[in-house]
Amino acid sequence: MESIAPGAGFERRSRLRAGEVLLWLAIAAAPLYVPGHLVLASQILITALFALSLDLLLGYGGMISLGHAAYFGTGAYTAGLLAQHGWSEPISGLVAAMLVAAALGFAASFVIVRLSGVALLMVTLGLGLLLFELANALADITGGSDGLQGVEIAPLLGLFGFDMVGRTGFVYAYLVALGAFALVRRIVHSPFGLSLQGYRENPARMAQIGAPMAARLRLVNTISAGLAGLAGGLLAQTTQFVGLDALGFERSAEVVIILILGGGGRLYGGLVGALVFMIGRDVLSEANPEYWYFWLGLILVLVVLFMPQGILGGGAALLVRLRGRAALGEAAR
Amino acid sequence: MIRRAAFATASVLALGLSLVGARADSPPIRIGFIVDLSGEFADYGTEILNAAKLYLAQHGGAIAGRKIEIDAKDTGGPNPEVAKRLAQELIVNDKVDLLAGFTLTPEALAVAPLATEAKKPMVIMNAATSIVTEKSPYIVRFSFTLGEIASVLAKWAAENGIKKVYTLVSDYGPGVNAEGAFKKYFTLAGGTIAGSDRSPLKGPEFAPFMQRVKDAKPDALFVFVPSGDQGVAVTKAYQDSGLAGAGIKMIATGDITDEAVIDQLGDAAVGLVTAFHYSDTHPSEANKEYVKAFQAAYGSKLRPDFMSVGGYDGMHGIYDALVRLNGNADPDQALEILRREKFESPRGPFWVDPDTRDAVNTVYIRKVERQGGRLVNTEFKAYPDTKDPDKTK
Numbered sequence: 001m002e003s004i005a006p007g008a009g010f011e012r013r014s015r016l017r018a019g020e021v022l023l024w025l026a027i028a029a030a031p032l033y034v035p036g037h038l039v040l041a042s043q044i045l046i047t048a049l050f051a052l053s054l055d056l057l058l059g060y061g062g063m064i065s066l067g068h069a070a071y072f073g074t075g076a077y078t079a080g081l082l083a084q085h086g087w088s089e090p091i092s093g094l095v096a097a098m099l100v101a102a103a104l105g106f107a108a109s110f111v112i113v114r115l116s117g118v119a120l121l122m123v124t125l126g127l128g129l130l131l132f133e134l135a136n137a138l139a140d141i142t143g144g145s146d147g148l149q150g151v152e153i154a155p156l157l158g159l160f161g162f163d164m165v166g167r168t169g170f171v172y173a174y175l176v177a178l179g180a181f182a183l184v185r186r187i188v189h190s191p192f193g194l195s196l197q198g199y200r201e202n203p204a205r206m207a208q209i210g211a212p213m214a215a216r217l218r219l220v221n222t223i224s225a226g227l228a229g230l231a232g233g234l235l236a237q238t239t240q241f242v243g244l245d246a247l248g249f250e251r252s253a254e255v256v257i258i259l260i261l262g263g264g265g266r267l268y269g270g271l272v273g274a275l276v277f278m279i280g281r282d283v284l285s286e287a288n289p290e291y292w293y294f295w296l297g298l299i300l301v302l303v304v305l306f307m308p309q310g311i312l313g314g315g316a317a318l319l320v321r322l323r324g325r326a327a328l329g330e331a332a333r
Numbered sequence: 334m335i336r337r338a339a340f341a342t343a344s345v346l347a348l349g350l351s352l353v354g355a356r357a358d359s360p361p362i363r364i365g366f367i368v369d370l371s372g373e374f375a376d377y378g379t380e381i382l383n384a385a386k387l388y389l390a391q392h393g394g395a396i397a398g399r400k401i402e403i404d405a406k407d408t409g410g411p412n413p414e415v416a417k418r419l420a421q422e423l424i425v426n427d428k429v430d431l432l433a434g435f436t437l438t439p440e441a442l443a444v445a446p447l448a449t450e451a452k453k454p455m456v457i458m459n460a461a462t463s464i465v466t467e468k469s470p471y472i473v474r475f476s477f478t479l480g481e482i483a484s485v486l487a488k489w490a491a492e493n494g495i496k497k498v499y500t501l502v503s504d505y506g507p508g509v510n511a512e513g514a515f516k517k518y519f520t521l522a523g524g525t526i527a528g529s530d531r532s533p534l535k536g537p538e539f540a541p542f543m544q545r546v547k548d549a550k551p552d553a554l555f556v557f558v559p560s561g562d563q564g565v566a567v568t569k570a571y572q573d574s575g576l577a578g579a580g581i582k583m584i585a586t587g588d589i590t591d592e593a594v595i596d597q598l599g600d601a602a603v604g605l606v607t608a609f610h611y612s613d614t615h616p617s618e619a620n621k622e623y624v625k626a627f628q629a630a631y632g633s634k635l636r637p638d639f640m641s642v643g644g645y646d647g648m649h650g651i652y653d654a655l656v657r658l659n660g661n662a663d664p665d666q667a668l669e670i671l672r673r674e675k676f677e678s679p680r681g682p683f684w685v686d687p688d689t690r691d692a693v694n695t696v697y698i699r700k701v702e703r704q705g706g707r708l709v710n711t712e713f714k715a716y717p718d719t720k721d722p723d724k725t726k
Contacts, residue, residue, distance in 0.1 A: 036426035039418045136504060136534070145505035145534070146462060147413055147439045164450060165425050235414060241443040243413040285371065285407045292407075293371055 014189035023268070024178060031167065038166035039238075042173035044278045046234045049177045051259045051270025052184055053227035058256070059264030060188055061220050062200030063112070066121050066252050067128025068228055070108075073247030075101040075229025077135065080148045080242035088154040090237050094176070097233025098226045105225020109218040116203070125249075132247040147243040151236065162238065169238035176234055180227055185267060187223070196220055197265070261303055263310025272311050361400040362655060362662050365423030367416050367444065368434040368458075370407035376561075376593055377436045378407070381458045381644035384637065385433070387630050388648040397660030401652070404429060408436075413443035420444040424451045430662035431456060433647055436640075438462040438506055445469040452664045454671055456651055458643040462506045463721050466691045471664070473671040473690045475650055475683075476643035477610045479507050479557070480721040482586045483514035485696040486608035489714065490553060490584060491522030498524060498584075499551040501542055501567075503558045504531035511557035511586060518722065519555075527551035537563065539570035546576060553582040556589065564589035565597050572601040582606065587710065590701055592636040595708045598701075602708060605701045610694035611639040611680040612710035623679035642680050650674045650685070682717065689724045 030041045050072055057063050075097035082093045108127060115123055135142045143149055155161040160168040187193045199206045199213055206213050236242045245251060254277075262273025280299065284292035307314025366385070368378030382405055394401050404427055406419040416435075423429045424447065432448060433456040435441040441460040445468035448455035457465060457474040466472045490498060498519055502508035508531060516526055527549040530542050537558075546554050554576065558567050571583050587609025590602060613624050613636050623645065627637040637645075654670040655662060675684035681695040696719045697712040704711075 036422065039421045043414065043418060133533075139506075139509065144509070145411075145439060145507075146464070147442055149442060149468070164421060164447070166421065239414045239417050239443065240446065241413055241417060243411065243439045243443065245411055245413065245439075281409075285409065291371075293409075 014185075020268075023271075028174060031170065035165070038170040040278065040282060042166060042170045042238055043235070044274050045170075045173040045177040046231050046238070047255070047258065047278060048271040048274040049173075049180050049234070050228055050231035051255050051262070051274055052180060052267075053224045053231065054255050054259050055264055055267070055270050056184055056187070056196075056220060056227070057224040058259060059266065059269060060193060060200060061196045061217065062203075063116070063217070063221075064121055064256075065124040066249075066256065067124035067126065068224075068255055069247050069249070069251035070124075070128045070131045071101040071105055071225040071228035072232035072235075072251060072255075073131060073135065073242075074104050075232030076236040076242045076246040077142060077148065077232075078229070079233035080151045080236040081141070083151045083153055083237070083240075084148060088152055090153050090156055090172070093153075093237065094230065094233045097236070098230040101229020101232065102222050102226030105228075106218065106222040108225070109221035112221055113214050113217040125252075128247065128249060128252050132244065132249070135244055135247055142242075142244075145244050147241055148236075149241075151240045151242065153237050153240055162240070166238070173234055173238060176230065180230060181267070181271075184227070188267065192216060192219075200265070257300065259310075261300065261310055263307075263312030263314070266310075266312045266316075269310050269312050276311065359398045359660075361402045362396065362660065363402045363404055363427060363429040364651065365420065365427065365429035365432045366403055366405040366434040367408060367419050367423070367432065367440065368405065369409065369436045369440075370405070372409040374411070374436055377459060377640045378434070380593065380635075380638055380640035381434060381436065381647075383631050383635075384627065384641035384644035385458070385648040387627060388645050388652065390630070391626065392652055396652075396655050399660040401655070405434075408440055411437050411439055413439045416440035417443040417447065420447050424453060429453070430664070431651060431667065433651065434458055434644075435460045438465060441465050441472075442468055445472060448472060454654075454664055454668045456647045456671065458647040459640055462510050463724060466689060466724075470690075471668060473650070473668070473674075473685060474692045475647035475674075475685070477639070477692050477694050478721040478724075479511040479586065480514040480723055481692075481694060481719050482608050482610070482696055483511045483555075483557070484518040484722045485716045485719055486555070486584060486586065486698070487515045487517075487519035487524070488522055488716070489608065489698050490555075491519055491524045495552045495582070495584075496524055497527045497551040498553050498555050499527045499546045499549050499581075500529045500555045501539075501546070502529075502531055502556070503534050503537075503563065505534045507559070508534075508557050514723065515555050532558070534559075537566070539567050540574060543570050543574035543576060546581065547574060547579060550579075551581060553584050556583060556585040558589065560588040560591035561594055564591065564594060568598050568601050568605065584608075587611075587639065587699065590699075590708075590710050591640075592638040592710070593640075595636075595701070595710070598708060600703070602701045603703055606698065607701070607710065608696055608698050609639065609710070610696055611642045612697065612699055612712055613637055614704070614709045615679065615681060615697075615712060617677075617679070617681065619677050620679040637679075639680075642678065646676075646678045646680070646683060649676060649678070681715070684718075686720055686724075689720070691721055691724055693718055693720050695719065 054068050078100040079093045079097040162168050195211050258273035258277045262269035284295050370378045408416045431454045435457045436459050438460045448471040449469040455472045459476045463478045463480045502512040585607045587607045590607050592613045654667045672687045672690045684693045686693050695717045698714040699710040699712045702711045
């Protein structure tokens with residue numbers, strides 16, 4: 001980790017960079033250059049949002065979770081069930097999805113903050129399996145493995161219906177993801193966010209300087225769960241379907257892979273990971289439907305081998321080296 | 334003389350060229366296939382797609398100058414939201430005329446509203462839970478339903494001196510479907526249910542269930558688990574626990590003895606009685622030709638199974654509709670033809686019930702036998718024209 005200089009360093013780090021603005025503009029322009037893939041684009045945004053929620057926990061807080069789909073699925077089922085029972089207004093449904101998932105995250109956090117390492121891994125894994133089985137057992141309510149049927153969502157703001165091309169869905173997912181990234185950006189640059197990073201680097205030290213870490217970890221767990229629920233709710237509303245896989249272990253594992261691929265603790269790691277993973281999966285499975293898992297596996301191994309900090313981390317390191325070399329050249333001249 | 338020959342050659346060439354030209358000019362008929370080609374259910378999708386392609390290869394692959402193209406997409410499922418997105422892209426970007434495939438029920442259910450919205454006939458080649466066809470008026474099923482199979486097995490059991498049955502099914506949609514139908518029709522036929530258990534879908538351990546079955550002392554154990562590893566595991570558990578010695582028979586839906594995996598069951602499976610709509614040893618000319626063509630195309634290791642026959646017959650229906658419409662894939666007209674399909678399939682006589690748009694099969698009671706180094710399902714009793722008994726619309 002680079003050392004953090006007080007004062008000026010903070011401001012520099014939290015300043016909005018031109019690259020970020022360009023990135024979000026480029027995503028907003030997706031309907032212009034990939035008009036036929038807006039549904040994929042919104043699913044990438046949703047996955048990025050889900051990975052962002054994990055980033056807050058794992059990338060910044062240093063707490064691993066192998067059951068993050070529990071919150072994602074809770075959000076998805078909340079939004080789906082509300083719509084199925086006639087509450088078809090999307091925005092309030094989404095807020096409800098976030099709140100219910102956050103409540104679950106808050107409840108779980110009392111156990112989770114006491115744990116770390118392998119124990120944490122097991123408990124989060126267990127939580128995920130528990131909810132999966134619960135949803136399967138409550139087939140009368142959730143539809144079990146057939147999935148939740150009859151999810152109908154009213155037009156956004158009463159004006160924009162969810163169309164087949166996925167335009168409304170894309171704009172909706174874009175705005176929600178943008179809002180969530182802005183929020184998390186604010187959080188990680190706040191003193192609260194910095195104390196999380198301190199905990200990640202050295203938990204014992206944080207305790208020694210008297211930081212109330214238990215309360216902070218409970219809070220970050222709650223926020224992270226809420227954001228995961230937001231992602232789940234978005235998916236349920238834009239696809240108008242919820243399957244048991246929303247709570248599945250594969251989804252928990254996939255989001256960890258995506259975050260590590262993109263690079264944790266860098267805010268945009270989840271977005272980059274989701275872009276690479278989902279576009280890669282789409283292209284590879286198209287080109288080579290039987291063996292695309294092989295190629296995906298190979299790419300993952302290579303990335304982790306040569307860029308242990310993920311794509312963003314690797315890119316940043318490369319940039320530093322190039323700059324260093326340029327500076328060296330300058331000095332030699 | 335030479336001149337005349339040259340003229341004839343030239344005109345034949347010109348005719349040929351004009352035909353080729355016409356073929357190149359007319360747009361192809363595109364069929365969007367949504368199946369599982371990777372992940373846990375990769376074998377299912379591969380069988381379906383292979384058989385559908387085989388049907389096309391056998392029949393020329395073009396109608397009225399329009400080439401028929403299969404646009405296959407992999408869900409890597411169970412992955413309903415990916416299936417839905419792929420369907421959206423197939424409809425919007427690739428402008429497909431029909432949707433087909435659908436290995437797993439949740440994927441078919443997720444796509445159903447799109448078929449209605451876009452008015453695209455949706456041909457189901459596996460997805461066997463009863464409710465599927467009720468979810469869109471554009472769905473036509475060419476496979477089977479578990480209700481169909483389980484109700485026939487219940488009837489057969491009651492007719493053959495089995496009075497008390499214990500049921501054991503996988504705890505998910507198709508399992509619950511099979512359990513419900515079996516219990517209902519076995520009780521109606523005068524049988525009693527000694528007990529019921531549901532095993533978890535993932536990583537079940539069957540030995541404890543077998544002990545409970547043994548304690549309940551039924552005449553038979555009815556089993557439904559998804560085809561593949563679990564079928565092998567449950568068969569082995571049945572044998573190891575000595576249920577057979579205690580006089581408790583095992584009866585099952587044919588998923589367990591799926592031809593793609595049956596040889597893994599080993600001798601534990603010999604004598605096992607199952608009910609199903611397809612066996613690769615079904616004694617008919619149509620089936621012999623089908624099995625021969627399938628193995629000529631894909632090698633003799635992969636045996637065609639019920640998945641493949643769903644794909645083959647689904648493609649048969651689609652092809653027939655397109656021929657009758659002379660290459661015009663009008664969705665509503667195609668749907669009208671698809672829902673009235675009736676033909677001799679490799680599985681035996683097959684038709685679609687025009688009212689429910691669901692498959693009507695001859696369901697066979699079969700026994701596993703060893704035949705020249707491999708295990709086969711030998712059919713010994715047929716229940717013709719079986720519909721899903723609980724479908725009304």
